[in-house]
Amino acid sequence: MKVVEVTHPLVQHKIGLLRAADISTRQFRQLATELGSLLTYEATKDLPTERVSIAAWSGSCDIEQIQGKKVTVVPILRAGLGMLDGVLDLIPSARISVVGIYRDEETLQPVPYFQKLAPEIAQRLAIIIDPMLATGGSMIATIDLLKKQGCQHIKALVLVAAPEGIRALAAAHPDIELYTAAVDQGLNEKGYILPGLGDAGDKLFGTK
Numbered sequence: 057m058k059v060v061e062v063t064h065p066l067v068q069h070k071i072g073l074l075r076a077a078d079i080s081t082r083q084f085r086q087l088a089t090e091l092g093s094l095l096t097y098e099a100t101k102d103l104p105t106e107r108v109s110i111a112a113w114s115g116s117c118d119i120e121q122i123q124g125k126k127v128t129v130v131p132i133l134r135a136g137l138g139m140l141d142g143v144l145d146l147i148p149s150a151r152i153s154v155v156g157i158y159r160d161e162e163t164l165q166p167v168p169y170f171q172k173l174a175p176e177i178a179q180r181l182a183i184i185i186d187p188m189l190a191t192g193g194s195m196i197a198t199i200d201l202l203k204k205q206g207c208q209h210i211k212a213l214v215l216v217a218a219p220e221g222i223r224a225l226a227a228a229h230p231d232i233e234l235y236t237a238a239v240d241q242g243l244n245e246k247g248y249i250l251p252g253l254g255d256a257g258d259k260l261f262g263t264k
């Protein structure tokens with residue numbers, strides 16, 4: 057599996073700010089949005105372009121355009137929504153496929169509860185967004201679901217990844233690409249990433 061840890065100084069700076077214990081809900085949302093944009097920029101680096109001729113102010117001009125590649129952005133509820141505006145800032149016409157999965161607090165197993173996917177999803181590049189890749193269970197379940205619908209081209213964008221989650225994801229879906237702002241030390245006994253961000257969903261939604 058291709059794993060890209062984005063080392064750009066802006067990404068490193070912002071992920072550092074996101075770790076502060078006393079961060080406000082507003083700041084957390086702002087940074088998650090900005091990091092969503094920066095990871096999107098990195099993950100779309102290889103989108104194919106084509107040369108087309110347009111009428112410019114000075115006459116005919118050849119420009120590069122992204123080839124008719126269809127994209128769907130797939131936020132995993134809830135926390136994935138925190139990155140969505142940042143992704144859409146760069147890909148404003150992307151269709152959105154919402155997947156609801158929560159992690160059972162005791163078993164750490166993913167529990168699916170909602171899905172509403174974009175039309176023609178099998179022909180689209182799917183960009184999954186979720187701030188946290190911990191055990192990897194939620195991401196693996198989402199990719200299982202997308203592949204069942206025929207998706208073949210999948211990229212996952214996360215803010216923080218645990219090595220345990222990366223290993224599990226690579227074993228289950230070696231063909232996908234993972235972009236992360238940080239690879240952290242590992243999981244604690246409750247399945248939280250260390251040093252991590254805490255509960256990203258609660259921080260984004262102000263539920264704790």
Ligand SMILES: O=P(O)(O)OC[C@H]1O[C@H](OP(=O)(O)OP(=O)(O)O)[C@H](O)[C@@H]1O
Nearest residue numbers: 133134135158159190191192193194257
């Ligand atoms: O890799 P995993 O071990 O599956 O853990 C990661 C998942 O846990 C969090 O969601 P959570 O279950 O807290 O739901 P929420 O976004 O609604 O808070 C997070 O946003 C991921 O979806």
Ligand SMILES: O=c1cc[nH]c(=O)[nH]1
Nearest residue numbers: 190248249254255256
């Ligand atoms: O550290 C973690 C692990 C799972 N989900 C979170 O929100 N944080």
Ligand SMILES: [Mg+2]
Nearest residue numbers: 255256257258
């Ligand atoms: Mg949560």
